[in-house]
Amino acid sequence: EAQVTQNPRYLITVTGKKLTVTCSQNMNHEYMSWYRQDPGLGLRQIYYSMNVEVTDKGDVPEGYKVSRKEKRNFPLILESPSPNQTSLYFCASSLWGQGSHNEQFFGPGTRLTVL
Amino acid sequence: GESVGLHLPTLSVQEGDNSIINCAYSNSASDYFIWYKQESGKGPQFIIDIRSNMDKRQGQRVTVLLNKTVKHLSLQIAATQPGDSAVYFCAEKTAGTASKLTFGTGTRLQVTL
Numbered sequence: 083e084a085q086v087t088q089n090p091r092y093l094i095t096v097t098g099k100k101l102t103v104t105c106s107q108n109m110n111h112e113y114m115s116w117y118r119q120d121p122g123l124g125l126r127q128i129y130y131s132m133n134v135e136v137t138d139k140g141d142v143p144e145g146y147k148v149s150r151k152e153k154r155n156f157p158l159i160l161e162s163p164s165p166n167q168t169s170l171y172f173c174a175s176s177l178w179g180q181g182s183h184n185e186q187f188f189g190p191g192t193r194l195t196v197l
Numbered sequence: 198g199e200s201v202g203l204h205l206p207t208l209s210v211q212e213g214d215n216s217i218i219n220c221a222y223s224n225s226a227s228d229y230f231i232w233y234k235q236e237s238g239k240g241p242q243f244i245i246d247i248r249s250n251m252d253k254r255q256g257q258r259v260t261v262l263l264n265k266t267v268k269h270l271s272l273q274i275a276a277t278q279p280g281d282s283a284v285y286f287c288a289e290k291t292a293g294t295a296s297k298l299t300f301g302t303g304t305r306l307q308v309t310l
Contacts, residue, residue: 086240115297124286125241125300140297172240185231186298188240 084109086189088173094195103158103192105173113176114156118169131156163196209307216274218304220287227289232272236283282308
């Protein structure tokens with residue numbers, strides 16, 4: 083089944099404790115992206131990757147890191163989480179990064195709480 | 198700054214009626230628009246898209262209308278069913294950029310029996 087998977091689905095952690103949220107897609111997509119979703123603000127892009135070893139900042143990259151060593155994986159790293167990073171996180175992928183008719187497939191989401 | 202927004206945060210519709218969800222966008226350089234559906238506890242799911250050189254596109258029970266003159270996008274759902282209950286987002290992509298989408302805040306559709 084073609085899908086985007088994220089782990090963990092739920093995480094409660096404390097301020098300053100490094101964590102990684104994994105994202106994997108099995109559709110051979112070039113483009114991958116991370117979003118956070120907060121009430122009243124909608125989905126905001128954190129980082130995106132056009133292809134392996136190519137990453138770039140989105141709208142709200144502060145406090146996050148990403149890597150794209152393999153085409154299928156795009157982990158989101160919080161080196162020192164803070165309470166304002168409590169949010170619902172979504173990973174998404176699409177076949178390529180340019181052009182229209184380029185549907186993005188979303189993962190199921192990761193609910194992160196930073197105490 | 199440029200933004201994508203929605204007129205109504207919650208829409209209540211009776212089963213079998215048609216639903217219309219509206220979206221206003223402000224970036225005249227946007228060339229691609231998408232509607233997503235997000236059910237509780239799930240990620241957004243693609244419904245239908247439209248390019249800026251079109252003003253209407255139809256899918257199965259859904260139609261998207263684009264009015265570039267007033268920068269307005271709408272999603273019409275025919276014969277609304279209980280399974281249509283969800284939050285609906287519009288999103289836009291600016292011409293010449295990568296697949297970066299700007300999302301609206303969402304409209305909750307509630308289908309009553």
